[in-house]
Amino acid sequence: MEKKDHIISILVYNKPDVLARIAGTLGGKGYNIDSLCVNTTTQKDISKIVMTTCGSQATVTRIENQLQRLVDVISVEDLTNVESIHREMVLVRLNRTPANTEAVKKAVDDNRWKVIVSGDAFVIIEITGDKTQIDFALARLEPLGVADITRTGLVALKLED
């Protein structure tokens, strides 16, 4: 069966080891988590986990079923084919040199990225967008001397319930 990326949104009770349970369940059954994002919701005892994984529809259904068995899991939904918006964020630290100052400024301006910290020796840029946009940004910045990056997992939100 055809493998593709799936975005799975999981509502859980905010218990100390809930993430360990989810990661353990998937790891133990041989499924891979590609990216992960966790935080509380507007209800403080409930957290939302957004996870991406690559697999066939049958595999993803099995993942959903396995997660649904966990006592602290409230609901599991595959957002892949649901109307929803998807965002990731990346923080990029670039080494600043006389040679790249102009090019960095142009890249930031062209793409309306945000400079968060600007020092003599480095600059930190914040970029949000979907996966393609982030991939594009990193490719664009790479030749300019990327020192380090931190990239979040994907977050996703349905347009309507």
Next chain:
Amino acid sequence: MKLKGTEILLKALEEEKVDILFGYPGGAVLDIYDQIYKSNFRHVLVRHEQGAVHAADGYARATGRVGVCLVTSGPGATNTVTGIATANMDSIPLVVFTGQVPTGLIGNDAFQECDITGITRPCTKHNFLVRNIEELAMTIKEAFHIARSGRPGPVLVDLPKNVMAAQTDYDPAAVRIRNHEAVYKPAPKKMANVLEMLERAQKPLIMTGGGVILGRAAEELTRLARRYRIPVTGTLMGLGSFPGSDPLWLGMLGMHGTYYANMAVSTCDLLLAVGVRFDDRVTGTIETFAPNAKIVHIDIDPSSINRNVTVDLPIIGDTKAALTDLLRFLDDHHYEPDGAGRQAWLSEIAEWREKVPLTYCRNSEVIKPQFVIQTLHRLTGGDALITTEVGQNQMWTAQFFGFDRPNSLITSGGLGTMGFGLPAAIGVKCAFPDRQVVDIAGDGSIQMNIQELATAAQYNIAVKVVLLNNGYLGMVRQWQELFYEKRYSFTDMTYAPDFVKLAEAFGVAGLRATKPGEVESVLQQGLAMDRPVLMDFRVSREECVYPMVHPGESISQMALGTREMIN
């Protein structure tokens, strides 16, 4: 009124109607044991924590209630892991209480500290570390609810020493928990599909599993089969959910299933699989499993559906509710099977049964293990609660002890845990002191938890061990004989204790039979005694379990062994 954690624990157990604890004390649970000492709570002291879990498990399987055990932290807790994994694989409701070091020391590598909730996360249905006294009552209530609701399973509750010594208000009526009950939604459309499939089928077959026993649906399943004359096969865990003496019963299917059950599965055009999960020992190669059949799969756990075998019609729900619905639907729609067609199917099966019956080669010089089991069945009238160890003893029991009632075979199916049978039998006997409880054992398995003979002796828990002693790890030896050119690598167990003397040393009666002529009298003698007994049957050393589906083959391809029929 303020109560201590230890008092709340015992009161909460009473609330849950727990009437027995299997346990072993230690440093982290001293306070709890002191509370038990002051109470009338029934506690059975095992000799190893693994034994405590298996005993609670046996109790749970025989009664359908939650089994409970209590052990200390660290090694006490880690010793429970095999028992917990055993229960988890077979969906048995347990609550396992473990002691823990005081919360302030957690993470410090304190004496007898271990992260038991971390260790048991993958082999429990759920587990808890109680971090403060206010959570205690709710956690215990939730643990029991989780253990027994939906697809049951073991729940571990870790109790730090300081939490149990702290005090809080306790009002059982005020304890509120979340509901975890699986919701069954009646699906008339699916029932209509089943009806349609039944009407179209020429060769329907029911496959019953452990979910029918756990769901207390044996009566409904039996009614379905008998009312519409549908033959029935079962998994190891399903034995007893349909009467073994009924002509519609084909015996177990799978690797050591009967010839006719496996042929029926491989030939049927409709398979009604109820409360099963299509384990690899049952299906053989997936591609050739029930190749001509439409498959209806009724199970409470959505994760069991389409996991091993892709099915045509999944019905998710409690087996009892689903079967009750199905029976009503078929009745309302006046379903009647085509009489001639059904007769032809049953005749086809009868021919297989006649061609290759379930049998073994009898011998007047050497005791055959199957003969011991058949004799045990005859002498008890089949009315015994049977536990097994794992290996050949287990398979022969499944084949030759016709189980007529649910909850009467107590065996480690999924995990295949050697050393399960004796402690499990102790748990069963505690629940049913007036029933005959027999552990059918092998000489390898029995040595894994032999120390529990002391438990049986101490409390005069009159379990009967029928030891099929062949001086081998018989099932592994069988594989070595068949697939490794008889290179018996470390399976010869000839160096073993004198089991009769060993039993006596524990304070258990020991009997021995070395000739077929002695089997009946030894069994009679052993069964009649009102105390624990170990009966050592010196059986044919290199007997194999047949039929056998070779690994990686279709279950229609069976090795049948040398077939000298019973006269």
